[in-house]
Amino acid sequence: MPKFFKKASKQAGLPPGTLVHIGERKAEHTRISIIDYNETEFKETEVKNIEECFPFKETPTTTWINIDGLHDISLIEKIGKCYGLHPLILEDIVNTSQRPKYEDFQNYLYIVVKMLSYDEKEKEIKVEQVSIILGPNYVISFQEIEGDIFDPIRQRIRNAKGRIRSEGADYLAYSLLDTIVDNYFIVLEQVGERIERIEEEVLGNPTPHTLSAINNLKSDAIFLRKAVWPLRDVISGLERSESPLIRKGTRLFLRDVYDHAIQVIDSVETFRDMISGKLDIYLSSMSNKMNEVMKVLTIIATIFIPITFVAGIYGMNFDPDVSRFNMPELSWKYGYIGAWIVMIVMALIMVYYFKRKKWI
């Protein structure tokens, strides 16, 4: 289960606009890469100092600055000053407990979403906060760790594949969002397979471990829901925003991402619905098992307790010599065989009773 509750409390008491990095420090170093392109030109560099990015601000070409690692507060502050970003935005970028949202600051748009991935090794969903600043001719993206999910976009820019080189910064921002949302489907499939596995387990052979697996699925579903629901408003907000930074042609593509986001939300809701009933079925399965255990106990006990009583009777030591009423059966010729017959008949009656009750 991903951590739900980050140390967001660190910030309590500080004046607004104070930059505090909230969240795990996932990356060792901060890495800054720049891609600068238009339809004909293309330039890709990795820089050490954030100051090297600043000249790109003035160029008419589209510039994509990607920053991996959010713990270097002073770097974030410098880029904020250069691009004129509001202090509250910078505060949000480094606070990784943000809720996905979108805000319009006239000169630029600020988008923050959650990027999800399924960690096969630790069998858990990983989450990373991605902030995107969309300006007139630049896109700045902030990630917590270096990742390769944006690599296909870089490839497309390098190879001038698709329409990406001929479109502007808004199309680039759309491409980043599209990639993030498409990635959700991979996580959803993993969860879907886990649900199907649990389904079989719960009906077939539920164990205490199944209980904890259901619990994990439930937490994951709650977690996914929290990450995914606000997406709807973020993307429809972008699509319907009146900001001149988003051209009409790009809106059509945003509508497509919106459809995908709705599909993701739909799937998460379906997951919730499917998981919600599983615990009841687990309980019912357990109840069935207990029933079976009880039946075995009841059948054995109910057959043997009465006939053991019969055996007990003839184990009594009443003295037949004293009186002819004292256990005359013991000296009958067929006394022993009679006792067996009585016991077998009693057992058969019980068996018949259980058969009629359909217990055996």
Added chain:
Amino acid sequence: MPKFFKKASKQAGLPPGTLVHIGERKAEHTRISIIDYNETEFKETEVKNIEECFPFKETPTTTWINIDGLHDISLIEKIGKCYGLHPLILEDIVNTSQRPKYEDFQNYLYIVVKMLSYDEKEKEIKVEQVSIILGPNYVISFQEIEGDIFDPIRQRIRNAKGRIRSEGADYLAYSLLDTIVDNYFIVLEQVGERIERIEEEVLGNPTPHTLSAINNLKSDAIFLRKAVWPLRDVISGLERSESPLIRKGTRLFLRDVYDHAIQVIDSVETFRDMISGKLDIYLSSMSNKMNEVMKVLTIIATIFIPITFVAGIYGMNFDPDVSRFNMPELSWKYGYIGAWIVMIVMALIMVYYFKRKKWI
């Protein structure tokens, strides 16, 4: 249970508008059939090459191109180019994990819905994605497999029965939707019968198999809901759309399909409500059964354990020769009969107790 989670992840990383067929390949070959008609003329052909359809685009008659099988990407691309369809639409047509939706592209409307059918043999609900393109004088419909549910419409066109021949492409599109929605009722009836069967089973004689049947019904209800809810928006969107492609007369008919869709949604919600309680009743039924098992055990054990103890007492070997306090009962005249009387009285007290408790 129908598969919930298709490999929608295949597409992650590809540029938007890339056509990837997502879903099972259900049809061997792609089949293209064309019906071209107006009030007086009628022509029906099956073509091998999609190019044979193109001339129909220019005719003033209403043309219905029906394509079965979505795996042939190049064919979809060709038809898209000929009819000027947006790449994102083509992407949606071949991705069978779409959510039902409706989009207005000025020159044509794009409608995607789910067609449901109940597979009697495999006892499960089958789902198929149907895309409909409605242009000024043509309708293009895409199905995953060849089906015969549109056959009655073909018959009506052939026989010029009803008003279909005298109406345009919008009425044809309505007819397709109407047929799909009407077909839902067949699936709903099947589910309704299964619910009634479960109802009897759960109250009468619940078995572990009942549990898995309830689970299946629940999954089916979730699945139906997912397929059916968006329909409401699709059809009301069409009805209220301001597109000139839909004439006023047809809107009245769309209102009728809308009413049917609401009825379908209503029924699915009723199903959910009815199924939701079944698991609790199953649990209660199980609890009743367990109670009965426990009662039998308790009655038998509680009657026989004390009297077996009495028999045990007189099976002890204390030596009456040593002292007159040692088991004098053994040499009483009516000792044995007295022991029986004690045991029978104890048993009767228990039986009386159970009668009063209404356990027997």
Added chain:
Amino acid sequence: MPKFFKKASKQAGLPPGTLVHIGERKAEHTRISIIDYNETEFKETEVKNIEECFPFKETPTTTWINIDGLHDISLIEKIGKCYGLHPLILEDIVNTSQRPKYEDFQNYLYIVVKMLSYDEKEKEIKVEQVSIILGPNYVISFQEIEGDIFDPIRQRIRNAKGRIRSEGADYLAYSLLDTIVDNYFIVLEQVGERIERIEEEVLGNPTPHTLSAINNLKSDAIFLRKAVWPLRDVISGLERSESPLIRKGTRLFLRDVYDHAIQVIDSVETFRDMISGKLDIYLSSMSNKMNEVMKVLTIIATIFIPITFVAGIYGMNFDPDVSRFNMPELSWKYGYIGAWIVMIVMALIMVYYFKRKKWI
């Protein structure tokens, strides 16, 4: 439980506007009765042929045509043609699986609602579909079976009691709706009484039969809800409609029916709330009962198993002649009495333990 799922699938594949009677055929014959009145005149007839109704169309008096029995398709078609009703309306009239709704067709309004009654004999809620056509000077009502719930209205017209004779067709239609809604209260009271009965049963002496009674109540509540919720929109639609067929004075009365409908919906929701918890209480009650059974078993077994062991000990046949260690107790003077004392003390300890645990 009323049937939830009618053979609505019959219609799949037929062209729209095809009349198919869906639902049970409840009435033997179709019965047509006409009441024609204004403030001063009054005429009441029962006709054999629907054609006899047609002349009333032209009269300035208010005409109420009531048709019981919907299976005679040709009759419905004739009246539809005479009064210029849309084929889709006729289709809806004979399809008794309609959802309550209201539609405005300029010249007339179409209202379809459910009439409920409680069948004392079969202990179930009966439902009947009532369609009402409200024209400028006529009301046509369609019922599935002959019923007498409209009789008080007929009486009021005959006796010129109340304001009904001085008002027009809209007031008549309102009166029909008002009567139908008022009748809901009778059904609600029956359900209310059943709930109170169940409440006592579930807390007092729950039996497996209680379980099935709760299940029936739940189904009935779902059913009522389905019939009653759309009523709200139907009546508020009528009240707020801009149709000149409904005069301002009548709207005030419709507002009153609306209040009643809301009260009905409120009560149905209250029912649902009250029933929803009953199953949990049943389960808890069952759990209590099981607990009691278990306690009896445990008390008896826990008292007697240890002392039976003691008795068993002294039933062993170790040979005291071989060694003085072999069961010397058997030849002690107070051996037998000592054994009894041991056993009684063991039993008393157990009883004390159970008293402290408050099990006895």
Added chain:
Amino acid sequence: MPKFFKKASKQAGLPPGTLVHIGERKAEHTRISIIDYNETEFKETEVKNIEECFPFKETPTTTWINIDGLHDISLIEKIGKCYGLHPLILEDIVNTSQRPKYEDFQNYLYIVVKMLSYDEKEKEIKVEQVSIILGPNYVISFQEIEGDIFDPIRQRIRNAKGRIRSEGADYLAYSLLDTIVDNYFIVLEQVGERIERIEEEVLGNPTPHTLSAINNLKSDAIFLRKAVWPLRDVISGLERSESPLIRKGTRLFLRDVYDHAIQVIDSVETFRDMISGKLDIYLSSMSNKMNEVMKVLTIIATIFIPITFVAGIYGMNFDPDVSRFNMPELSWKYGYIGAWIVMIVMALIMVYYFKRKKWI
């Protein structure tokens, strides 16, 4: 539990506007009291005949007519005629199963709300319907029984305390509403205390009686909700109404009552939330208790059954004289002591096992 379902069905079949008293007849006699006041004058009388009220209609002073007891239909009709009240209003006044609502009839406003009180003796919530007619210079209030909750208002008028004497009829109506809503808090506190008591009981020592107490609380919460929710719309309707009968200054006070109503609704929702989980905790508590019972049974049975078997073995009568294989243990020197050792070791192993399982 208050009665949910009144004989509202009495009215079915009657023409609209027919006055039928629905509800229990709670008051013996009808009592009419009049208070007539303005800033300087004050007059208070109790009248026998309703006709004595009529002269007050014309005076410029504010008149408050309070009627206790609704069963006297003719009295209600007379006052209705004098003050020009709509027959439907009169019908609503005497039908105590009304839902709280507010209606604007130009010349007067009609408000109907529920007054709640907690009957300490019968430990149940009592409900009473209060109707208020607000005219330009009069307020008529209808109660089911004589009550003293309006007494503080009368005192304030008599003593000219607060601003009540200097304000008009709208302020008086507000004062009545305010008093009714303030009274809700007393009922809420009682319910709150009952919830806290149940909370302790359910976790500490749940009994079957706890179950019925939870059930009662649940019914009460449903009941409160039904009475309280519509209040929100009633008061916000009044506050935002454009009726000239409510002056701007009074609206501010109505806003305050609205805040209180929201607080009441909030509390009722909190109650529901708190109660809803109690049954599950009861079940869990019961399950814990059963577990404990089972453990005691299992420990005792599992320790004694095997050792009783050992005792049984040496109670067998195989003849050692026939063969040296027949029960040689019986004639061993330490046979009896050995048997004890075996039994004690078996018992200790069991005890150790239970200790490890943490059952003891």
Added chain:
Amino acid sequence: MPKFFKKASKQAGLPPGTLVHIGERKAEHTRISIIDYNETEFKETEVKNIEECFPFKETPTTTWINIDGLHDISLIEKIGKCYGLHPLILEDIVNTSQRPKYEDFQNYLYIVVKMLSYDEKEKEIKVEQVSIILGPNYVISFQEIEGDIFDPIRQRIRNAKGRIRSEGADYLAYSLLDTIVDNYFIVLEQVGERIERIEEEVLGNPTPHTLSAINNLKSDAIFLRKAVWPLRDVISGLERSESPLIRKGTRLFLRDVYDHAIQVIDSVETFRDMISGKLDIYLSSMSNKMNEVMKVLTIIATIFIPITFVAGIYGMNFDPDVSRFNMPELSWKYGYIGAWIVMIVMALIMVYYFKRKKWI
């Protein structure tokens, strides 16, 4: 668990605007502190008499009057008179059962919110009502007890740190709200940790104490929800209010608090979701434990009861001298060994059966 239900009923029957302190008296004395500042000047005093505050009303500098302790009614009344506050506002300030709300009174805004803190010692969430009056150049804040959460703001004012000294009263009010909301995160983290602890407990080793811990968490979640939900409307109301008391620059900051409030609400909802399932898992865990107990009992009983019966058989005293049919086994050579073999085989069959059932 914090007290849900304060004695709000105290006020019932009093005229509106009567000041009654509702809630615990938490502070011994009332403490009044004043901070008066603008960009250049700064003055901080603590006063004994409220009258000492009044001169600050006229100064152009920003004045922050903070009052700790609400039980001194006359003091509140005096300040109300001096600053022209509406009596209903004063009533709300001293009634600590207020729902968070915001009201615009032209000359000043009235904001009431809940301040939360986690009391480590008593392991419970403490709540305190904070009322804020925002005037053109003053802020009056009312707290129930002296607290130090506003201390960082005082420090910032003293040190002229951040922009607080250069901004007006609206920025000060924002700072107070921001501090309160930031403080929520500390409480949320505590609750989050408790949930994680319960999660482990419930799956690992649930005890009856776990049940009460889950119950407490649930109550806390309900309580948090009640305190936090209205916050959303309060802050968005402030942000969107058209009051000139809030300048445009401050709105941007309010938007930031709003985002935090949404995050808080989101987290509370996540808590609720996570807690809601815990009780079911507890029940399932308990059911698992019971199952295990039952299995042990069944295995031991089912193995030993039949073989004890065999031992019982050969403890019978049928007289072999009377007839050769009476217990001939007793005098067989290998009778005893045979009996052992029979018993061992019976036991092994049982063990095999349990192995196959996977019970051992």
